[in-house]
Amino acid sequence: MTESPDSSLFGDALPAAAPAPAYRVLARKYRPGNFAGLIGQEAMVQTLGNAIARGRLAQAWLMTGVRGVGKTSTARIIARALNCIGADGTGGPTIDPCGICTHCTQIASGSHMDVIEIDAASNTGVDNVRELIEAVRYAPGSARFKIYIIDEVHMMSKAAFNALLKTLEEPPPHVKFIFATTEVEKLPVTVLSRCQRFDLKRVPATVLAAHFQSIALAENVAVEPDALTMIARAAEGSVRDGLSLLDQAIAHGGDHVSADAVRAMLGLADRGAVRALFGHCLAGDAAAMLSALEAQYAQGTDPEALLRDLLGLVHGITRTRLAPADDATLSAEERETLNDWAQRLDFPALHRLWQLLLKGLADVHIAPDPGQACEMALLRLIHASDLPDPAELLRSLRNGETVPGPAPQAASRALEATRAMAAPSPAAPLPAAPLPATTALPADFQALVALFQDKTQPLIAHMLAETLRLIEYSPAVPLLVLGAGPGAPPAEAARIAPLLREWSGADWQVRIETGGDAPTLREAELTAAAARHASAAADPVVAALVEGFSGAELLDVVPDPENRSPHAQSR
Numbered sequence: 005m006t007e008s009p010d011s012s013l014f015g016d017a018l019p020a021a022a023p024a025p026a027y028r029v030l031a032r033k034y035r036p037g038n039f040a041g042l043i044g045q046e047a048m049v050q051t052l053g054n055a056i057a058r059g060r061l062a063q064a065w066l067m068t069g070v071r072g073v074g075k076t077s078t079a080r081i082i083a084r085a086l087n088c089i090g091a092d093g094t095g096g097p098t099i100d101p102c103g104i105c106t107h108c109t110q111i112a113s114g115s116h117m118d119v120i121e122i123d124a125a126s127n128t129g130v131d132n133v134r135e136l137i138e139a140v141r142y143a144p145g146s147a148r149f150k151i152y153i154i155d156e157v158h159m160m161s162k163a164a165f166n167a168l169l170k171t172l173e174e175p176p177p178h179v180k181f182i183f184a185t186t187e188v189e190k191l192p193v194t195v196l197s198r199c200q201r202f203d204l205k206r207v208p209a210t211v212l213a214a215h216f217q218s219i220a221l222a223e224n225v226a227v228e229p230d231a232l233t234m235i236a237r238a239a240e241g242s243v244r245d246g247l248s249l250l251d252q253a254i255a256h257g258g259d260h261v262s263a264d265a266v267r268a269m270l271g272l273a274d275r276g277a278v279r280a281l282f283g284h285c286l287a288g289d290a291a292a293m294l295s296a297l298e299a300q301y302a303q304g305t306d307p308e309a310l311l312r313d314l315l316g317l318v319h320g321i322t323r324t325r326l327a328p329a330d331d332a333t334l335s336a337e338e339r340e341t342l343n344d345w346a347q348r349l350d351f352p353a354l355h356r357l358w359q360l361l362l363k364g365l366a367d368v369h370i371a372p373d374p375g376q377a378c379e380m381a382l383l384r385l386i387h388a389s390d391l392p393d394p395a396e397l398l399r400s401l402r403n404g405e406t407v408p409g410p411a412p413q414a415a416s417r418a419l420e421a422t423r424a425m426a427a428p429s430p431a432a433p434l435p436a437a438p439l440p441a442t443t444a445l446p447a448d449f450q451a452l453v454a455l456f457q458d459k460t461q462p463l464i465a466h467m468l469a470e471t472l473r474l475i476e477y478s479p480a481v482p483l484l485v486l487g488a489g490p491g492a493p494p495a496e497a498a499r500i501a502p503l504l505r506e507w508s509g510a511d512w513q514v515r516i517e518t519g520g521d522a523p524t525l526r527e528a529e530l531t532a533a534a535a536r537h538a539s540a541a542a543d544p545v546v547a548a549l550v551e552g553f554s555g556a557e558l559l560d561v562v563p564d565p566e567n568r569s570p571h572a573q574s575r
Contacts, residue, residue, distance in 0.1 A: 031247040034219055036077050037084070037112055038101055043215050043243065044207035045074060051202070053099040056085055061097070062200035064172055064181040066157075068188040069204030072244030075184035076121075078204070079153045082182060083119045084111045087147040097148070107147055118147035122154045130163040137171050140179050149180050157183040158190035165192050172198045206241025209233070215243070216250050220261075225254050230263035238270055271306040278313045279341060285385045286349075293382055307378035311365045318361060321345045322354045351460050360385050445479040445508055452477070452484070453525060459507065464500060470526040475517060484514045487522070536561040 036042050039049045055061060065082065067075040081101070088101035088108055101108050110116035122136070136152065144150040154160075160168075172181060172195065183199060185191065207215075213229075213236040220227040227250075235253065239246030249270070257265045267274060277300060284293040300310060324346040328339075349357075364381025371377035446452040449468075456465040473487035484500070501514035523531065540546050540561045 029248070030219060030223075030251045031072075031244045034222075034247065036074065036081065037103055039081055039085075039099060042074055042078065042081070044211050045078070045204055048078070048202045048204065052082065052085075056097050056099050059097075061086070061180070063175050063179075064183065064199040066188070066191075066196070066199035066201045067182065067184045067204060068201065069186070070206060070240075070242060071186055072239075072242030072246075073204040073207060074243060075186075075204055076153070076155055078202075079182040079184055080111060080119075082180075083116075083149075083151045083153065084108050086149050086151065086180065087111065087116075087118070089148075116147065118144040118150045120150075120152050122152060124154050124157045125159040128159055128161050128164060130161065130167045133160075133164045133167040137167070140171055140176060143178055148178075150178055151180045151182060153182045153184070155184045156186070157195075158185045158187045162192070165195055169194055169198070207239075207243055208241070209236040209239075212236035212239055212241075212243065212246050216246060219247070219250065220254075223254065225259055225261060227253070227261040228263045231261050231266040234263065234266050234270060268304060271304060271309055275313070275338065278310070278317060279338075281310075281382075282314060282317055285382055288386050290383060290386050293386065294379065297379060297382065301375060307374040308365065308368050311361055311368060311378060311381065315358065315361050315365065318354060318357050321349060322351070322358075325349070325351070325354070356388060357385065360388055445482060445510065447479065449474050449477045450525060455507070456503070459503070461503065464503070468500075468525070470524055472516075473522050473524055475522070482508075482510050482512050484512065486514070486516050488516050488518055533561070 039053065042049060065079075067078055069075055084101040084103075084107065085099060086097050088098055089095050089105050090098075091102050091104055093105065095102070095105075103109070103112070107116065111119050114121070120139075122132075140150070140152075142150075175181065181199075183195075188196075188201075213232040216232050216235060217227065217229075220232075231253065235246055235249045238249055253261045253266050253269060256269055277296065281293060281296045281300070284296060297310075301307075320342050324342040328343060361381065364378065364384065367377040367381060368374045446455050453465050453468045456462075456468060468486075471488075474485075475487050476483060476485040478484075482504075484504075501512050504510070504512040504514070537558065537560070541558050546558060
């Protein structure tokens with residue numbers, strides 16, 4: 005008798021091993037099942053909760069937002085909230101579905117016969133909508149509501165939308181529609197007007213990082229805080245994208261995910277290295293810049309990502325110049341560095357840096373070798389510091405002075421102040437910025453306003469020209485007395501004296517009083533323009549020209565810069 009292979013030396017046959025459960029990616033495993041699990045969408049949750057609690061249920065909802073913020077998840081949660089019957093089977097619609105009743109479990113698994121999910125990208129035609137309209141007439145099989153979830157609804161054809169309009173406006177009481185789309189601008193207005201719309205927001209990076217930390221703890225994986233911050237920033241507000249990146253990082257690092265591993269995985273540059281590279285560019289040190297850039301290439305940093313980081317750094321400095329850096333994702337050293345650079349770089353310099361980096365990013369996209377394009381962009385950034393400042397160059401031309409070549413005395417004040425600046429680091433603090441040179445006292449009030457404009461103080465210059473009235477101006481004292489108008493902000497007016505002391509080195513006395521009979525500079529300018537216009541219109545030659553050409557009119561009178569008769573512009 006032949007023995008079976010299972011009973012040879014081991015006696016009875018061994019039981020077959022149970023198949024290992026299929027792995028579920030984090031984006032599906034931690035998909036929220038109730039409104040409490042939705043992160044970053046508090047306003048929408050509150051609105052839906054109030055509507056469900058009061059029984060004010062719309063016939064259709066529209067969920068919009070970028071990919072991965074929870075549109076489809078919200079649709080499924082709404083379906084559970086409307087059809088939940090509670091653990092005892094007697095409950096009604098609730099903002100907090102039980103998660104254990106038949107309807108909740110079947111909707112969560114995607115097997116409920118009365119919750120129909122439709123992919124509009126593959127069901128775009130009017131025939132698909134006709135089938136839907138036909139099915140809408142029948143009552144739900146077991147649930148309270150028959151719910152149609154249509155994803156990427158903007159993919160439907162115009163004819164399909166038109167076929168759905170009547171049903172969407174007056175559906176049977178047992179039917180609810182939930183639409184989801186990433187391109188709401190493609191939806192017809194007739195559809196938008198029939199839906200209650202919710203715009204799901206991008207989730208802030210700090211909220212994402214905290215959410216990913218809780219998931220890492222649940223997965224028994226240690227993830228460094230800097231790694232979580234990088235993943236949260238790379239997700240750009242998308243929870244699903246962030247979870248996919250976290251899944252990839254865990255697969256790469258195992259039980260411990262380091263910041264260096266995530267940086268290499270994403271092709272990012274170290275933020276400290278980016279600041280050092282930016283410092284080399286500002287200091288005009290091309291050799292150090294190229295060396296730092298080669299080190300980043302060797303680590304696998306993407307040139308486009310590097311330029312994006314530099315653009316983000318310039319943007320951060322610009323915002324810090326307006327208000328101190330308070331980004332929770334920044335370290336104390338990063339905030340200190342941004343504040344220091346914000347004091348050294350004025351707005352014109354920052355705008356030039358932004359434009360040059362933006363041009364370099366465009367070059368990287370079209371260049372045969374992105375690395376070479378990145379090098380050329382940063383070299384262009386360095387050599388831009390040798391160019392004369394446009395404002396100083398214009399003043400030199402107006403005053404008839406000799407225009408110097410690329411030299412330190414004609415270079416940008418802000419960039420020249422950073423010539424000796426080393427790359428910022430905790431061990432090597434930045435040297436103090438040089439004190440600005442004293443400015444000659446303006447000869448008259450109009451020159452004083454021009455001084456504030458040249459010193460990049462447009463708000464104060466606007467206020468002096470259009471809101472404040474001159475009462476007394478004596479640069480010999482020096483004294484400035486102004487009459488306050490109704491729109492003069494007191495905070496800006498209080499900055500006039502300190503700024504004048506800083507620029508001129510003189511102890512200015514500035515008083516703001518009530519009233520003042522003199523016109524503002526703007527009023528005087530408008531009065532003079534009106535007088536020039538009336539004088540030119542009365543000129544016989546101009547009158548003959550206007551009369552001789554059909555439809556002609558006198559537009560403006562431009563004063564001659566050499567004080568000859570004004571030039572009239574007509575059409």
